[in-house]
Amino acid sequence: MLGAAKRPYTMRLPNQIERKHEFSLPELPVARGAEHDLAVPRATRVVLALLAAAATGLSAYLAWLSFTGASVAGCDAGGAFDCDHVLATRWSSWLSVPIALPAVAIYGSILAVVAFLSPRVPRGVRRAAWWIVLGLSATAALAAVWFVGLQVLYIGHFCWPCLATHTCGLLLAATAWYAATVGSRRADANVPPRKWIAAAAGALLVAVLVAGQAVYEPPTFRIDRGESHVAVVEAQGSPERADAEPHGDPSTQQRERAAGAASPETPRSAQKPALSRILKLRNTSITLDAYEHPILGSPDAEHVIVKVFDYTCHHCRDQHFQLEETREILGNRLAILVLPTPMNGKCNPFAPPKSDGPTAHACLYARLAVAVWLTDRAKFAEFHHWLFEPETPPAIEDARKKARSLVGEAAIRLFDDGVEPIAQIELHTKLYGALGSGKIPKLVDERMIIDGRFQSGKQIVEVLEEQWKLPR
Structure with missing residues (x-):
């Protein structure tokens, strides 16, 4: 035994140790990354959707009024809230298109896109949705300022569905931009950088609107x-006729009048x-x-x-x-x-x-x-x-x-x-x-x-x- 050769000591690494019992631990949740970040809180998305839905419905109602010529419910003819007067002015259309139609398109688009701000949506899609919401909400807010200013300073009358739509637009823009501004300060947020470019795009759209209304004056009647x-x-014997002949054969007189009235060469006044x-x-x-x-x-x-x-x-x-x-x-x-x-x-x-x-x-x-x-x-x-x-x-x-x-x-x-x-x-x-x-x-x-x-x-x-x- 004393003369036996010593075995060299070999260190085994942990991964070389035989395991008699193998088991695995559940995976720990990973930190929120690009795929899991919370773009917009659920409550904010709900508020945006409700405001966009209300504005879309009001705009659709105004568009229907424009095409049917019906009067607005709840407005007084001649009062401060004279909706028919407001909707009959040149400012209710753009190049002969009722202004309510672009409003339906804008608010309807926001309503559709809000769903893509969910954290379950891929980052690239969510990023594009943010750009659309910010740009269109800026358009809605600036257009609201323009049209409310017209009613106050120029038209002198108000339209309650119009004001309600503009209020929704202003609240929608405030909510979206607040969420974007606060979210951009968070490391886990996914809002577009240089978001003021979206505001500039919205301002450009409103500038086109204002220029079109200022240059082209559409007919205000239909x-x-x-x-x-x-x-x-x-007919014989009308009591209103002072020049009816009192004598002669009535049937003859009537035939003579009918012949004269039916003559296409003689104007009615003669x-x-x-x-x-x-x-x-x-x-x-x-x-x-x-x-x-x-x-x-x-x-x-x-x-x-x-x-x-x-x-x-x-x-x-x-x-x-x-x-x-x-x-x-x-x-x-x-x-x-x-x-x-x-x-x-x-x-x-x-x-x-x-x-x-x-x-x-x-x-x-x-x-x-x-x-x-x-x-x-x-x-x-x-x-x-x-x-x-x-x-x-x-x-x-x-x-x-x-x-x-x-x-x-x-x-x-x-x-x-x-x-x-x-x-x-x-x-x-x-x-x-x-x-x-x-x-x-x-x-x-x-x-x-x-x-x-x-x-x-x-x-x-x-x-x-x-x-x-x-x-x-």
Whole structure:
């Protein structure tokens, strides 16, 4: 044993030690890296999505109003929140495209992209989503400042769906940029560097918007054209005709009038006036007799157009004076059938009920005007003009006094009784509903429906000359 050779000592490394029992520990979670970083907290993503969804819905509603011509719910005609006035201005569109359509695209894109800010999304996709959200939210915020400024400083009226949309845009931008700014200070965040480039891109888009609106002024009225539906009917013994012949064979006289009225070579203004002129208006089954409704001008004018309006509507007030200019230019070729149509649900089932505000007494003004016409048709035009002269409608008691001074107590009795005037107004509101309700004033004839705002009476003349092919 003593002489046995010693074995050299060999050190075994740990990985060379035989293991009788092999086992493994669960993997420890790795530190958050590029694949696992939290880009945006869940609560922030939810807020962004809710704001974008609300703004998208409001913008879609405004776009629908632009295409249908319907009135905005919850707005007063003539009040501070006069949505129809705001949406009828040149600033409600861009190169003739309703501004609500780009808004739908912007907010809808933000809503779709917010989902890609989740930490489960690959880093590159999340990074691109950040750029889109920051750029489009900056566009929305700057556009909101522009449009709110227009309503405050230039238009002088407000549109509540517009303001609600702009509020969503400002809150959305504030939320997104706050998250991006705070997140960029965290080592584990994944927000794009030089994010102010996104703000510059948003500012550039808004600059294009402003330039387009400043350079191009789109038409602020809409024309709905259709087929002709007019009939001129001869009837005997109209009490309104002072020039009807009292002698002779009535059937012979009627045939002579019909022959004269049917002659295409003779203008209507030079023909013997018909006893009745029935108009079947565009898109409706309602017929109106030009001799049986308030009219400015002769029922036998070459062209008769129907005006659906409200005495408490300031757009109607503006158009009243424009149409006076139009009548001066066109002379006896044009007559206007004026149909007072109150924008108050108390007497108009197609209008919202109003107990206060500018349209509170709309039913009374319309009823009084119709009572004056029923009492003395020759005095109606004077009373009609008198109601439109001041910037706001006169007090209802002053209107009663004016009616009494023009046609006597008979008009007041008709007004107080209400049966005949109310029947007339019911027909007017029925026509308003058949025309699709919506904005007033409306100009209607057998071929077209025009709603919106004109700049002057000359512009109305140009439109009518084009539609009616009048010689200039």
